[in-house]
Amino acid sequence: MDAESLLLSLELASGSGQGLSPDRRASLLTSLTLVKRDYRYNRVLFWGRILGVVADYYIAQGLSENQLAPRKTLYSLNCVEWSLLPPATEEMAAQTAVVKGRFMGDPSHEYEHTELQRVNEGDKAFEEEVVVQIKEETRLVSVIDQIDKAVAIIPRGALFKTPFGPIHINRTFEGLPLSEAKKLSSYFHFREPVELRNKTLLEKASLDPSLDFMDSLEHDIPKGSWSVQMERGNALVVLRSLLWPGLTFYHTPNTKSYGYVYVGTGEKNIDLPFML
């Protein structure tokens, strides 16, 4: 959610039950403004909160002018001091895939994972148990990246692509109409498109290249991994992800307010196919 409309956004996203306490809100409002100034971001988003056993991580993201450029991620334990996280790499993803369980809440905590590694010493080749230490910070980075790639969404028309390349916020976005707001095809993944290239020409013919340049949620696998609900007496549409429980996206139809926030344990719901 945009840091500028933090309070309203938190109210709208409160249907999922988790939000922020007043002291956190106050500290966020001030600290995110400072982050925006110090790091020279075009826009700062409050991404969410990852619940750890001992402490919680508060995550923010900074965007540059081009909305689809890789975002910078910052974390804080107390909503006052923010530290920049390194960008996610594939190695990190592979490394942290073996870690299970909750986040501890301590960024320097190290998970121990024993692996069998083949060690070649001269002519002998034997397997040795190696204890690999994975830092929680690495895990945090890769989890945030996975969540972003999988379930960060944006309504259709909120961003538009100029012929010169950069993607801007559409200042004349008036919100989705009510009939469109309930359809999954009106929401896009807030990331570089992956499936768009695979579409046939026939499908692409009806797309508007300045608006439809991202993947829509329609073809997400598994089907049904989004829960679309109307709250507040049909005045608010809320999408909740079932793959990463805790991700809530809200949008008030016919207005400009929209956003998403993640408040959860940072664990993927692998049992999703059984649960549908």
Add this chain to the structure above:
Amino acid sequence: MGDQPPDPEYPSRQPWSRQGSQSSEPRRSRELSQPQALSEEARQMLLSEAQASQDTRSSLPRHSLRWSQGAGLPPDGNLPMMAPDARATSLEYSTGLGFPPEFQGYASEGRVSAGEHTTQLLLQQLQQGSGGFFQQFESPYQDPRANLGQFGFYPREEQFGEDTPHGPYLRDDPALPFLPSDLGFVPFHVEMPEPHARELAVQNAKAYLLQTSVGCELSLYEHLVNLLTKILNQRPEDPLSILEFLNRTTQSEWFHPKVDTLQDDPEMQPTFEMAEKQKSLFSRGGGGGEGEQEMEEEVTETVVPNIMEAAFYFQQGGVGLSADESFRIFLAMKQLAEQQPVHTCRFWGKVLGLSRSYVVAEVEFREGEEEGEEEEGEELLEGGDVLEPHGEEEAEEDEEKAADALPQPTWRPPPATPREESRTGANKYLYFVCSEPGRPWARLPHVTPAQIVQARKIRKFFTGHLDAPVLSYPPFPGNEANYLRAQIARISAATHISPLGFYQFGEEEGDEEEEGGAGRDSFEENPDFEGIPVLELVDSMANWVHHAQHILPQGRCTWVNPLQKTEEEEELGEEEEKADEGVEEVEQEVGPPLLTPLSEDAEIMHMSPWTTRLSCSLCPQYSVAIVRSNLWPGAYTYAIGKKFENIYIGWGHKYSPDNFNPALPAPAQQEYPSGPDIAEMSDPTVEEEQALKAAQEQALAATEEEEEDEEEDEDEETDD
């Protein structure tokens, strides 16, 4: 704003001055550069035309054409730099129309040389006091627009605009060293056609624009008129960057005009309905209208607790629904309390579902209130049980009659564990759900132990509809209402906690021994509870206790021996009884007794099942203690002083660090026990038969010899 139209000579000086100042500045336009020599000559042409013109209607187009032909102004490269100057000068000449500044605004983008051209043209027009031009602006904005639209803001877009002898448009002449269409104008040395040909060209251009588009009645001309009207009316900031959007919306507005104010917007219908329903929540119950509201009325006690206070404290911990939602829930529960005979009620929480969510209220009926719906359910169950023994008796009779009866299956379904009585154990409270405050409340049925046992084995999302089937393996006995009730029971039993000492056992309870080790199952509030300091609550889990009974693996809170037969089952033949006895000896299941502290709870993978926090680390003096369950994500409890409350907001599933493994299907059942009667044996071969026969003969011979021997022995003995 200086409104004095300056003398006609001024315009001639103006481009000069601008030209002079601008020539030194670097060019930043992307258009091709022009030889400087063009400017003076073209300017002269322009001036002569400007002064000579009297026909206002065609003057502008003529000018525009001239401009577009003759590079009447400084080369393109310098144009963008004219923006600041032009803006400055335009202020002096502004006629209150505000038109030039807009164009200045466009020009400031740096991409619109045409805007500049237009500006200057129009300025000149205005300065000449051509009132007709002015009028053209005021009235339907038709022609100026058309002409503006004609050459547009992007010179490249409009391919036409140059005069040629043969027709209105100069197509790209390959003889020219550069493409006129790229330039946006025709270089000065091309001949200019006669005035009447120009009029013809204008009319042709306009006719082309008025062509209606395929499939609709809108022509480009009208569309551009609408578009520019809209822009001028709304005056958006930075209209160039939103040009495409404006284009699209203007088109769509043409085809989808705004709905008449008298008609209701069909899209908003559900919103209005919901708002109506919620409005009824806000009206005070029964009685007279507002005029009869008396302040002397006693403020009666209400059974609904102070939900707003609980919501406030939860919000301190970052949990819970928004304040207005909590208030609506409070009103909805008040409505529920009026409709049902409620003794106490509590907001239990919210269970999220796929298409709708459930708002759950925990309710206790007044003493003696019958739950009518439940009795019907019980009768059905009992009827079913009665039918079974009859069926079996008939089968036995048949068996006796038939000579060769099929073997009866010896498997009997295990006896169902009886459901707990209302107001005890897992059924201590009644639960009402609604999908949103304002909608009617629905009551959830009581939970049976079988449902709890099965609910432990499956993991399904709630859809939001109470009558949806729960498709799972092992099959869940019931629909979503039962599954929801079972999950609510599990969550309550696991996560309802209170500070140590808040509840105590009543003094009138008998000893534990009398109750057969089942433990005490009731408690009452401790009037002497002093409250535990928040810091201590956060530090140690021993300061919290469960006040909900633990559910045994059997599915009940108090253990029941499944082998105890009810009276109906004893009517069965005695054969089955004897078979069952002695086969199983079920151990009594024991769970932790009531009011056990949380420190006794089992860990999840070396992690404590509870997390405690102070709500605000910056002001510990006024903080609230928040306890979060790691076993049931979404269950929270707050406590401060003598107040505490539990809530659950979540999906309704337990946390498990391992993946969910669905139960495998049971192995195929055996039809018959294998034994010699039905086991297939291979026939003996010929050799075996012969061997057997030989052996038998030998045996026979051996016995005969023995008999003979015995007879001989006897004979011998008798002889002696």
